[in-house]
Amino acid sequence: MVESFGFNRRQFGGLVAGLTASLGAGSAWAQNTRPFKLGALNSITGAGGVYGPGMLEAIKLAVKEVNDAGGAAGRKFEIFAEDDQTRADAAVLAAKKLVEITKVEAIVGIWPSAVQLAVMPITNAAGIITMNTSGAPEIDENDKLDLVWQFYGSNVIFGRAFAETVRKLGYKRPGVMAFNNATMLAQARYFQKTWEEKGDKVVDFIPYEPNQTSYRTELDRLLSKKPDIISASSYLPDLTIILKEWYQSGIPCKFIAPGWSANETLARTLGADVVDGILSVSNVPATQNPAFKHFSSAFKAATGREPETFAAASYDMVICLALALQAAGAEATPAQIASKIRTVAEQPGKKVSSFAEGRELLLKGEKIDFDGASAPLTFTPEGRSTPDFGIYEFQKDKLVLKEVIRLT
Amino acid sequence: MALLSVHDLSAHFGAFTAFEHITFDLEQGSLTGLIGSNGAGKSTLFSAITGYLTPTSGQVLFAGTEVGRYAIEQRVRLGLTRTFQVPREFSGLTVFQNLMAAAPNQDGENLRSLVFAQGKVRQQERDNAERARGILDFLKLDKLASERASSLSGGQKKLLELGRVLMLEPRCIMLDEPFAGVNPVLIQELSNRIKDLHARGIALFVIEHDLTSLSRLVPKLYAMDRGRMIAEGAPEHVLKDPKVREAYMGGVI
Amino acid sequence: MELYVSAIAIWVLIYTLMATGLALQYGFTGLINFGVVGFVAIGAYGSGILSQHGVPVWLSIPAGAALAGLAAYPLGRVTLRLGGDYLAIVTLGFSETVRIFIIKEEWLTRGTHGMPGLPRIFEDWAGRSSGDLTLLVLLVAVNVVIFLLMRGLIRSPFGRILAAVRDNEVAAKALGKDTASFKTRALMIGSALCGLGGAFQAHYITFIGPEQYVPLMTFYVWIAIMIGGAVSIRGIVVGTVILIGFLEGSRFLRDVFGGISEVQLASVRFWLIGMALICTVLYRPQGLFGERTKGTN
């Protein structure tokens, strides 16, 4: 019953589409009203619940922007959101629903590596694009069809960025604390690896369990080895507690933490006294880029908060996808769209920072290079964007950019 | 030699003394009663003898074996069984199944035999079913065989519990207030069954508050007060004992 | 569409295995196992790790189940002579311990990276889409076999003692039954079934990671047997169907509810699960199909 109703509705939709097409036939902007179905598979609940909602919000903003500009290659974007609960098993069913029932052509906003790895067999079989902010190197290895795109540095690159920064700033005795999950541990390990490549040693390496009331003993254990800087591969809640306890301990030491935890929220929570001098590493063009400025003000207007890096990356996913669709044409298959992603995001081409701008130029037949809100978006052969890293320092409770490093 | 021999048994819980220095013997095939006011320690004594709680000191010998360190089920296998003050039927099973569950040494309780010795298991089931029906007839519960145990009356549940114990072919049954909450007709019935069992040579030890029924039933009585044995002997003798009268009913009887 | 429906059916059949295991433990024996997910994880990882080391799937899956059953043995020996509440807490702790073990022992489990690329069942010769259907048929067959075995077990003298233990453990002891041994065996068989479900799930998803095995899964299985009534096969199946139907159906709630955000929708879903637990126990303790035995004493 439901099936036949859906069929009728689709037929009706087709009729409307046909009518609209014939009405607008004279125009050069022949509208293709077949919407582009976009799956948003976010970690709304579970461990990723801190970032997932922001990522979904960013996707909505990007889709609105695309649709306001008239859609990509005439096709409006339609969002179908699912919660993966930050779990591979839940994600598999969610992805099946998106692929089999909704018949989406791309899934964006995947956060944990586990989910990306688990849905990959499904999306690859259906030949659709996935875009994530996952860091596991296995994704690169398994993406044989070039349909998976990473909008975030892999853990390898992130860990190296930390180590290079610490070395550049002249620290000698780094200690490592890491939230015990795949992303954070890998990042911390690559920090250690990069650091120890030159014969230096880290004073200690301490993984910690999530959801503790206190990390004081772990912290004390590290502080007793007298590190001059602690590399904290952490998320916001645990970093908050760790810094609180470190500050109360009164032991002098520097901290370096990823941008998604050492951010404005942290400063607001802990106050200028605590965060002053703490280093934060994140994608550099984020705040400098027009795309970011434009996105962050829209995000703030919608949510009242500063966007997280993951949210910016999610925004970029949609814009990239839309531009690639624009370039590939309305009838392009997902694989054809995917093949255009590099074309619209990388040099050579005219720099653009919004969908409308890029669409305009593409229609004129020009080449474009979209610089996103999260990164300038240059992809490795495996389809991973390699961002530059910005080293920020809290001066009082304001983040100030100190340096930009580029890793190749 | 006595079937059950309790020697200087005491049980303390912190500052509280449940009973102390209890010494007595039960002969093979004897029928004995135990009386005492509430809190005199009778049920606790039963529990200590049958293994439900560990006494502080003293010995329990059953059929010549020191059973003080034995688990409940090991004592049961020797033939030392009990019933409860409040009947503990298997409410989800039928009356018949209640008895079947009680059958000892069933191969069907063993997963390996269930798979590899099905014939043997089936044969045992038939034999046990026959015995169970015999016991139900004996207790006049045969008409209720396929009723849920939870639907029985209090007195019927006491009979059922007795029936389950009989499936074990025990040498000694300790009955904890078999007449409590049972209507007079059924009390008579129960008394007759107990006498029948006595006639079969099973030793019976009965805690009971219904002194009239009890003294009609048993040839020998023990009396406890505040954790101590205060009298023993023939019922008419024990009931006239001033210490018992004093302790038991504040001297009313 | 067929693939999604068959995916859901496979999900139901996998959860039915777990629910059957828990029903044996709780409905038929009265054991409160709050560590279902721990046994599921052992089954999944046991089979996953073996299959990564070249053991064929048809062998690794039962091996995973057997491992889960064996893991229940020490737990049973330690806690089953104590009250039921202890088992609940100890099994809850056990499942968390399993998860942390998986996270920590990377040499074996790859830790938080999870294990991607587990072999799918039948994929080699049936291909992906028909592989799903073949798996569906296999799972139906496995469920039927398990159902028949369980029925035989419940009606056997062994099953009778389990019921006796459930109804009144002290009385079962008074009949000379080594109740701890019966409970341990029921715990082991039930846990092996949970492990079997976990192993099938692992090779169906092809990815296992520690974050999948959190206590919420345990309560999903509990809800399935509470709703359906823990003492009948029909109840177990219907309970599982309702559970999965609800979990998946709530994905479609989105199309109904316009005004609330995704976070709120997820909250609504958990809220309904909680309410389902409260209300079934409170107003329909025997489940939708169960008989009025357990929980009404």
Add this chain to the structure above:
Amino acid sequence: MIWVDLANATINGIVIGLLLALPALAVTLVFGIARFPNAATGDFMTFGAYTVVAAKSLLALPLAIGVAMACALTALLSLFFYWWVFRALVRRSPVASLIVSIGIALVVRSTITFFAGQSQYTIEVPLVRAWNFDGVRIVPTDLYIAGVAVTALVLTFCLLHLTPLGRRMRAVADNMELARASGINVGRVMITLFAIVGFYCGLGGVLIGIKAVVLPELGWELLLLLFAAVILGGIGSPLGAIIGMLVFSVSQEIASLWVGASYKIVFAFFLLLGVLLLRPQGILGKVRAVR
């Protein structure tokens, strides 16, 4: 240096232990008197912590009033669930109450996330540096937290041992039927019980929120630890719960100086197994006789 580490770990363990003794007390009282492990304890704590956050951010109330409000509202919440659910289950098997308490936990937590979302909140108190005695550090905030916890614990003991109400509660814990028979209004005892339990959960949740951060899983994550400590101390024994909690948290902190910190929960679990093997009734628990 080792003794400095040891001292710091011990201090930290004691502070956390005292703080968690409040919910542990709530668990053991319910376990001892109402006879079931209350799995909603953790989420009552979460509720308390969020109440303070709401009081501060929405109503701009000072912290002290917020804390009082949190305790009172959590007590009301606990009473509500007693009145609606647990009251009806008094005569049923403890399993029913246990399962229902998990349902309550889910309902409370999802109600919180419905309104407050998944992101973290903090209860801001001014951060002060620790007093440093040759490397042994004591944080003044921790002292306040420990002080509040100890005061609440002392009050409980006065209530339990010095008042007629406390005597009635202990009587019900001993033997509910006997207590009922001797004229004690069990319903009233239960109402007091659940009010106290809610109060403690609320207070405990707030203190944890102050010490750490406020997240939806704040209380639920602690549940296993609470249960383990209560069993270690002996079910139903208030003093046992406190000792159990202290033993747990101090030994955990000390253990994590050597073994990987990740094995904290595993450590708790094996300690629990060990206790159950050697002394099933716990440190201060009583043997329950069979009737």
